[in-house]
Amino acid sequence: MNKIKTSLIAAVIVLAGNTIVAQTDSAMIKKIFNEALSNGKSYSNLDYLSNKIGGRLSGSPQAQQAVEWAFKAMKEAGADTVYLQECMVPHWVRGAKEVGKTVSANPKSNKELAISALGGSIATPAGGITANIVEAIGIKDLEKLGKEKIKGKIVFYNEPMDPTFIGTFNAYGKAVQQRWAGAMEAAKYGAVAVIVRSCTLTQDDFPHTGVMGYADTITKIPACCVSTNGANWLSNELKTAKDLKLFLKMNCETLPDEKSFNVVGEIEGSEKNNEYIVVGGHLDSWDTGKGTMDDGAGVVQSIEIIRIFKALGIKPKCGIRAVAFMNEENGGRGGKKYAELAKKNNEKHIAAIESDAGGFTPRGFSSDVTPEVKAKLKSWRGLFEPYGVYDFTRDGSGSDINPLKEQGVPCMELLPDSQRYFAYHHTANDVFENVNQRELELGDAAMAAMIWMIAKYGL
Numbered sequence: 001m002n003k004i005k006t007s008l009i010a011a012v013i014v015l016a017g018n019t020i021v022a023q024t025d026s027a028m029i030k031k032i033f034n035e036a037l038s039n040g041k042s043y044s045n046l047d048y049l050s051n052k053i054g055g056r057l058s059g060s061p062q063a064q065q066a067v068e069w070a071f072k073a074m075k076e077a078g079a080d081t082v083y084l085q086e087c088m089v090p091h092w093v094r095g096a097k098e099v100g101k102t103v104s105a106n107p108k109s110n111k112e113l114a115i116s117a118l119g120g121s122i123a124t125p126a127g128g129i130t131a132n133i134v135e136a137i138g139i140k141d142l143e144k145l146g147k148e149k150i151k152g153k154i155v156f157y158n159e160p161m162d163p164t165f166i167g168t169f170n171a172y173g174k175a176v177q178q179r180w181a182g183a184m185e186a187a188k189y190g191a192v193a194v195i196v197r198s199c200t201l202t203q204d205d206f207p208h209t210g211v212m213g214y215a216d217t218i219t220k221i222p223a224c225c226v227s228t229n230g231a232n233w234l235s236n237e238l239k240t241a242k243d244l245k246l247f248l249k250m251n252c253e254t255l256p257d258e259k260s261f262n263v264v265g266e267i268e269g270s271e272k273n274n275e276y277i278v279v280g281g282h283l284d285s286w287d288t289g290k291g292t293m294d295d296g297a298g299v300v301q302s303i304e305i306i307r308i309f310k311a312l313g314i315k316p317k318c319g320i321r322a323v324a325f326m327n328e329e330n331g332g333r334g335g336k337k338y339a340e341l342a343k344k345n346n347e348k349h350i351a352a353i354e355s356d357a358g359g360f361t362p363r364g365f366s367s368d369v370t371p372e373v374k375a376k377l378k379s380w381r382g383l384f385e386p387y388g389v390y391d392f393t394r395d396g397s398g399s400d401i402n403p404l405k406e407q408g409v410p411c412m413e414l415l416p417d418s419q420r421y422f423a424y425h426h427t428a429n430d431v432f433e434n435v436n437q438r439e440l441e442l443g444d445a446a447m448a449a450m451i452w453m454i455a456k457y458g459l
Contacts, residue, residue: 029449036445042300043437049296050432055287058327059091059258070324074265078310085262087337089327095251103245114227116207117252119330121223128249151190158197168418183223193222197231206427211330262334263324275318275348282328289430297359299324304444316455325400339403349409354398359440360416364391367412
């Protein structure tokens with residue numbers, strides 16, 4: 001009987017202890033959200049990055065201005081140390097505005113299209129290219145069309161994003177293959193250029209650029225994207241205008257690699273044990289817009305973690321690093337450099353978190369972790385649910401921290417609501433005016449709270 005009483009008392013003590021811990025955690029997370037929503041600086045930082053600097057292609061003067069700005073912003077946020085990590089990055093330039101227009105004997109079929117060169121594309125010949133068009137619903141159609149129908153023509157890839165995917169990144173992942181590999185695959189059949197439907201579910205006149213690939217063993221041909229409205233019109237016109245041709249003129253080129261930098265802001269760990277939690281977004285962006293959603297939002301959210309921790313006097317045992325990665329869009333050189341130096345310096349990374357899905361309302365965190373770690377993250381769900389953050393089940397993490405994942409580091413990504421992201425992604429419409437301050441700041445707080453929990457309990 002005494003043994004039973006003793007066991008019951010012990011169980012009550014454990015339960016009470018767990019309740020106190022949960023209340024303490026809940027109180028701290030509340031403080032974090034209050035600080036982010038009452039005194040946040042991420043929105044004003046994003047305003048500066050978007051509107052004073054703008055689009056930031058790797059290797060450009062704007063990218064260098066962004067490095068200098070991020071260094072200063074991390075200092076102002078209260079980082080104990082701020083430093084640069086040098087890396088060489090690709091330097092592709094767009095040149096004069098692209099021209100794309102249809103050419104037909106019927107004047108009603110002559111129309112200028114909203115196009116944008118894909119990142120990394122070669123230019124057209126100086127006078128442009130004029131050729132007949134063949135439509136393909138994705139790369140899979142090329143084999144069916146065959147060399148006879150493709151040789152000497154411009155391939156028009158017109159596979160739309162699948163609207164039945166609730167997670168829009170899943171739809172993007174499927175459709176984006178025609179953008180990345182389309183030029184390589186069409187060149188095998190003798191195509192002279194490709195024009196690719198923009199990767200978005202939105203029907204508009206904004207062409208969505210993005211990186212594309214070449215292989216040294218395959219003829220390189222020019223590649224551009226066309227807006228969804230333009231793609232819909234072109235597809236309909238091809239059904240009746242059998243003589244329809246397309247004129248393309250692109251002026252892009254790839255220059256020698258340029259020196260650039262990751263920017264790292266660090267809060268020293270109280271135990272100074274060479275252990276770190278890293279949080280980051282990428283500083284570079286495409287040049288057509290202001291790089292606000294992709295990925296200015298992730299950069300300013302990461303910097304805000306430092307400010308929140310300092311404002312609340314949080315002193316984690318491990319170091320906390322905010323990283324503005326360079327060159328995510330067309331090379332991933334910054335993420336590779338960070339992981340290379342982490343390995344060289346024998347640093348232990350407890351976790352890495354990336355924000356690269358826009359400044360929308362946070363819904364949860366995806367992760368690439370062991371089942372045991374996933375279960376631990378799920379056990380924290382109750383602490384986050386009051387703030388609308390509830391999804392801890394999905395797999396996945398960001399591309400800049402992927403090299404750390406390959407070293408065995410538990411990697412995570414903030415999951416904002418994804419329904420609007422691809423209306424802005426890689427377009428001239430990726431501007432500051434499309435960001436909601438409160439949604440952005442909720443993302444700041446969600447990441448700060450997650451980092452606080454990991455710093456306290458580990459993974």
